[in-house]
Amino acid sequence: MNYQTLKVRFQDTICFLQFHRPEANNTINDQLIAECIEVLTLCESTATIVVVEGLPEVFCFGADFKAAAGENTGTQTVPTQGPEALYDLWLRLATGPFITIAHVRGKANAGGIGFVAACDIVLADQQAVFSLSELLFGLLPACVMPFLIRKIGFQKAQYLTLMTKPVTVQQAHAWGLVDAFDSQSDALLRTHLLRLKNLSKTGIQRYKRYMSLLHDLQAPRAAAIAANKEVFSDPENLARITRFVKTGLFPWEN
Numbered sequence: 001m002n003y004q005t006l007k008v009r010f011q012d013t014i015c016f017l018q019f020h021r022p023e024a025n026n027t028i029n030d031q032l033i034a035e036c037i038e039v040l041t042l043c044e045s046t047a048t049i050v051v052v053e054g055l056p057e058v059f060c061f062g063a064d065f066k067a068a069a070g071e072n073t074g075t076q077t078v079p080t081q082g083p084e085a086l087y088d089l090w091l092r093l094a095t096g097p098f099i100t101i102a103h104v105r106g107k108a109n110a111g112g113i114g115f116v117a118a119c120d121i122v123l124a125d126q127q128a129v130f131s132l133s134e135l136l137f138g139l140l141p142a143c144v145m146p147f148l149i150r151k152i153g154f155q156k157a158q159y160l161t162l163m164t165k166p167v168t169v170q171q172a173h174a175w176g177l178v179d180a181f182d183s184q185s186d187a188l189l190r191t192h193l194l195r196l197k198n199l200s201k202t203g204i205q206r207y208k209r210y211m212s213l214l215h216d217l218q219a220p221r222a223a224a225i226a227a228n229k230e231v232f233s234d235p236e237n238l239a240r241i242t243r244f245v246k247t248g249l250f251p252w253e254n
Helices: 030-046 082-095 111-118 145-152 154-163 169-175 185-196 201-214 221-232 235-247
Strands: 006-011 014-019 049-053 058-060 099-104 107-109 121-125 129-131 180-182
Touching: 006 030, 014 030, 030 049, 030 082, 049 185, 058 111, 082 111, 082 145, 082 201, 082 221, 099 111, 099 185, 107 111, 111 129, 111 145, 121 169, 121 185, 129 169, 145 154, 145 221, 169 180, 180 185, 221 235
Parallel strands: 014 049, 049 099, 058 107, 099 121, 107 129, 121 180
Antiparallel strands: 006 014
């Protein structure tokens, strides 16, 4: 299988799904969302574990601002798939019939935190940092929040959102966003996989189905999508994004 934005490999019943957009800082675009959904659809019947990875310096940096600014099309548009597809992708990671592991190296920002929060287990290296930068541009991590609140609680999610600055892996671990971290995160991942691969597909499926009943991520979906569409259709926000893409300047900088 050939993908434009991912590198995918299978090792027995383990799927390794790697974001691979080095030219775009591993940001999220329509193609990446569609390809992730395609892989997870395949994994529903073939995989017991899905490992989500990025590049050594950046796990995922959130929305592709160049696409949002219309640099690729010449017009300012929100992604054609809309936030529905991204929310549903995270929903599949959170509730699908497989164990999902986020293996975070480097930076996880904005929508990248959505992937982290949606996964069942989060492993990281010692240099990993985590941030929600949306409010700097007048945006909201609207679709991220239901998943993040489920993982670390309301106030910690709110603090991360309002402060807009990165937190260290040590802080993320203390908050419960990261389950384990090590300077040799590849070895840490292997140790976890050696244990997890012994679990049966049926057992995993039943467990995930039961856990999804305890915290309903479908309930906030409509509100999250509406809030996302509101901020990404605001002309002032699009102007801030366009200016940042063209000049590298934040909204408060001259």
